Amino acid sequence: MSDSERKDTAEQAEFRRYCKAWIADNHPGEPTVRLPLSPLEIMTPEQMAYLQSWQKSAYDAGLVGCDYPKEVGGGGRKDCQRVANEELVAARTPYYPNVIGLGMAAPTVFHHGKEALKQQLLPRLFSGEDIWCQGFSEPGAGSDLANVQTFAEPKGDKWIINGHKVWTSLAHFAEWMIILLRTDKGHKYEGLSYFVVPIASALGKGVTVKPLIKMTGETGFNEVLFENLEVDDSFRLDELGKGWQVAMTTLLHERGAGELVTPRAGGLKSESSLSISSRNVMDLATKTPRGAQQASDDPLLRDRMVRQLIREEALKEHQRRSRVPALIDHPMRLPLQNKLLASEIAQDTAALALEVEGPAASLYLADENAPARGQWPLAYMNSYGMTIAAGTSEIQRNILGERVLGLAKSK
Amino acid sequence: MAQPKNYGFEEEAGMLKDGARRFFAEKLPVDQLHALVADAYVPERAPEVKWRKELWDEMVALGWTSLAVPESAGGVGMPWVAVAALLEENGRAAFPSPLLTTLQATAVLSHCGQAGEAALAEVAGGCAATIAVMDPAGSAVPGAVKVVDGKLMGTASFVQDAGKCDSVLVVATDEGEPTLFWVKLASDGVEVRQDAIIDLTRDQARVSFDGVAADRIETHGAAAWDAALPTLWMLLSADMVGAAEWLLQTTVEYAQQRKQFDRSLGFFQAVKHDLVNVMIAIDESKSLLYSAACAIDHEPERARELAHMAKSSASDTAAFAAGRTVQMHGGIGFTWECYVHLYFKRQKHSQLLWGDAAWHRAALAALLLDGPSAAAAA
Numbered sequence A: 001m002s003d004s005e006r007k008d009t010a011e012q013a014e015f016r017r018y019c020k021a022w023i024a025d026n027h028p029g030e031p032t033v034r035l036p037l038s039p040l041e042i043m044t045p046e047q048m049a050y051l052q053s054w055q056k057s058a059y060d061a062g063l064v065g066c067d068y069p070k071e072v073g074g075g076g077r078k079d080c081q082r083v084a085n086e087e088l089v090a091a092r093t094p095y096y097p098n099v100i101g102l103g104m105a106a107p108t109v110f111h112h113g114k115e116a117l118k119q120q121l122l123p124r125l126f127s128g129e130d131i132w133c134q135g136f137s138e139p140g141a142g143s144d145l146a147n148v149q150t151f152a153e154p155k156g157d158k159w160i161i162n163g164h165k166v167w168t169s170l171a172h173f174a175e176w177m178i179i180l181l182r183t184d185k186g187h188k189y190e191g192l193s194y195f196v197v198p199i200a201s202a203l204g205k206g207v208t209v210k211p212l213i214k215m216t217g218e219t220g221f222n223e224v225l226f227e228n229l230e231v232d233d234s235f236r237l238d239e240l241g242k243g244w245q246v247a248m249t250t251l252l253h254e255r256g257a258g259e260l261v262t263p264r265a266g267g268l269k270s271e272s273s274l275s276i277s278s279r280n281v282m283d284l285a286t287k288t289p290r291g292a293q294q295a296s297d298d299p300l301l302r303d304r305m306v307r308q309l310i311r312e313e314a315l316k317e318h319q320r321r322s323r324v325p326a327l328i329d330h331p332m333r334l335p336l337q338n339k340l341l342a343s344e345i346a347q348d349t350a351a352l353a354l355e356v357e358g359p360a361a362s363l364y365l366a367d368e369n370a371p372a373r374g375q376w377p378l379a380y381m382n383s384y385g386m387t388i389a390a391g392t393s394e395i396q397r398n399i400l401g402e403r404v405l406g407l408a409k410s411k
Numbered sequence B: 001m002a003q004p005k006n007y008g009f010e011e012e013a014g015m016l017k018d019g020a021r022r023f024f025a026e027k028l029p030v031d032q033l034h035a036l037v038a039d040a041y042v043p044e045r046a047p048e049v050k051w052r053k054e055l056w057d058e059m060v061a062l063g064w065t066s067l068a069v070p071e072s073a074g075g076v077g078m079p080w081v082a083v084a085a086l087l088e089e090n091g092r093a094a095f096p097s098p099l100l101t102t103l104q105a106t107a108v109l110s111h112c113g114q115a116g117e118a119a120l121a122e123v124a125g126g127c128a129a130t131i132a133v134m135d136p137a138g139s140a141v142p143g144a145v146k147v148v149d150g151k152l153m154g155t156a157s158f159v160q161d162a163g164k165c166d167s168v169l170v171v172a173t174d175e176g177e178p179t180l181f182w183v184k185l186a187s188d189g190v191e192v193r194q195d196a197i198i199d200l201t202r203d204q205a206r207v208s209f210d211g212v213a214a215d216r217i218e219t220h221g222a223a224a225w226d227a228a229l230p231t232l233w234m235l236l237s238a239d240m241v242g243a244a245e246w247l248l249q250t251t252v253e254y255a256q257q258r259k260q261f262d263r264s265l266g267f268f269q270a271v272k273h274d275l276v277n278v279m280i281a282i283d284e285s286k287s288l289l290y291s292a293a294c295a296i297d298h299e300p301e302r303a304r305e306l307a308h309m310a311k312s313s314a315s316d317t318a319a320f321a322a323g324r325t326v327q328m329h330g331g332i333g334f335t336w337e338c339y340v341h342l343y344f345k346r347q348k349h350s351q352l353l354w355g356d357a358a359w360h361r362a363a364l365a366a367l368l369l370d371g372p373s374a375a376a377a378a
């Protein structure tokens, strides 16, 4: 029996049995296409189609959107998404491709959208039929997100959008975008409004998506240009001028501190992918020659591998501790650390793996002699995406210092 | 065996923790602690044991010495996670008392089965105890004290809070075999020589045994001693984590109040990020502490691995939090009258005791990379 099963409610226990049985019958096995480390690097239509069909079958079986009400296409359950996620991770199933939709767009639309809009958008979001992207960042507004300049001008009950978004993950596959827009040039924060916009259907008619290539050589994110795109006012979330508050809901979920659990699946732990863990690095070290010995005999490497293992174990335990109120001083103290720590630990672990591999770490994906199929240098490079995207590590530290420790605000 | 989701930290453990925090804050706030241990300090003077014995008596009356004693020996038999929480508060207060050492001795005695019950009953009744095992290099491998003609001979170093204790658990060797003895410190032939140490909140001594006839608890004590080690490390880690939390909170308050360049210190990112890093380090150590304590309660086969992690992490956190605290207090932080030096020194002391961070990591690496048998030989 796993940790979590011991405390399942009757509903959770029954749902867990159901999930186990369904996964056992429907596990897609070893992927039929090479999958990237994370959904943010999905490059080919074949990869996307494979993953979309997996998400669709999981949704049809009730394993996606479990905690959302039935009226919006959810499962109408209580605290069951965690259960489904645990079972999917344990069974090492592939991840869902619609990460931004599930993790950020869904809770935001759910909390701030009108009823009809929720019913229109959420079922196809959960099923993965509509892929979503997030148009927050602009060339001049990254960390200082409230500085966005992409402008929406009123025209009757419509809006005309002009501007330039950048680093937009998955926009090349996306049907819909959540977007933070300026509707008033006079006020920084109160001048912002939040919309959902259909982009795939507007390609060539006011929307241009230009793929950007990442430092890894992979695609995955894009520039998105808006030229007089006309959208309906019914696509606005919450009130005019309340865009910043809505964006906070998105960010809270993006940074892992939201209350609606993201329906992640096995994800990074799928059969074919490399899991970035120090146990894996230790394993690598026992198989990598270093002079007459193994890399795992080097006392300095041993110390550093164990150091990483200790950080990793602590991060894992944070989850358990954050559910025991008597053992934490501030409710957001641990949840707000998750993204920061996970990304920095992954970065350091991957860096260590490259040191263990030695010169062979220079061999990349296409080299037949590359250890671990060149996945470690890929993971190392990609880890910088993790410490930059969704709030850089520096911004995360500001938030922790200000919101949790109560130190003076820097803005 | 699976571990409970909440570490087995039930309501009564939470009450114990809250109660302990209030007790320490009321009975010995940091200004009084400073007055007690630091006010009349002269570096050249011989070491003194400074503590308030009457507060210890109150702690005994509250039942804290019987918490970890198994019910079979007349104790309360609380889980170790609850005991960890109590010691966290003890550390937060940098409290001068033999609580930590008594609970550590309890952990060893609990592994002795029936043989340990008489001593455990004394502990439950309020007998303060410590452990004598280390050699002058600080190694906790038994051998500093030996059994010669049935009597104890030799000197144990770094015996913690000996000046406050009634009894000492001696881990001696009898023909090379670790053997446990329970000795009254006031016995004939026992000599306690206080060390002059940096940590003003504790005392430490070399305890010599010159032909002492003592109560033998366990002849084959190796197994009991070895099985108890993770608990000893975990308990000290709890004290360190609590102390680190005091350092963080005190520094945060200072960073909020103190102004330079027309701003509170905490406005500046160099200070803000440093404080967040201290918080992150503490949380890492705290999560590891509770997972180690929980393993001791529920999954003993993983206890050693997790306790190595907890003590290694707590040692690093102790040094880091204490160092940043002094630095961020600036000039005042370097003075005797600023309270932070009490914690700075207690943390340094704890960091080096029962294996420092690198030692624990080396032991863990051996356990994981070379297998258990190779680790035992190291």
Ligand SMILES: Cc1cc2nc3c(=O)[nH]c(=O)nc-3n(C[C@H](O)[C@H](O)[C@H](O)COP(=O)(O)OP(=O)(O)OC[C@H]3O[C@@H](n4cnc5c(N)ncnc54)[C@H](O)[C@@H]3O)c2cc1C
Pocket: A040, A133, A134, A135, A136, A137, A138, A139, A140, A141, A142, A143, A144, A166, A167, A168, A169, A170, A221, A384, A385, A386, A388, A389, A390, A391, A392, A393, A394, A395, A398, A410, B269
């Ligand atoms: C892989 C990847 C995927 C992404 N996907 C998306 C997406 O789907 N949608 C989207 O909208 N955006 C996306 N982004 C953009 C991402 O959100 C921004 O890159 C990020 O917020 C940082 O903004 P910036 O690039 O403008 O850097 P800047 O804000 O210019 O920061 C540059 C450096 O200065 C530091 N800095 C800035 N301000 C401060 C401060 N106040 N205090 C201390 N340091 C500071 C930063 O930490 C950083 O180190 C993605 C980025 C990456 C790398």
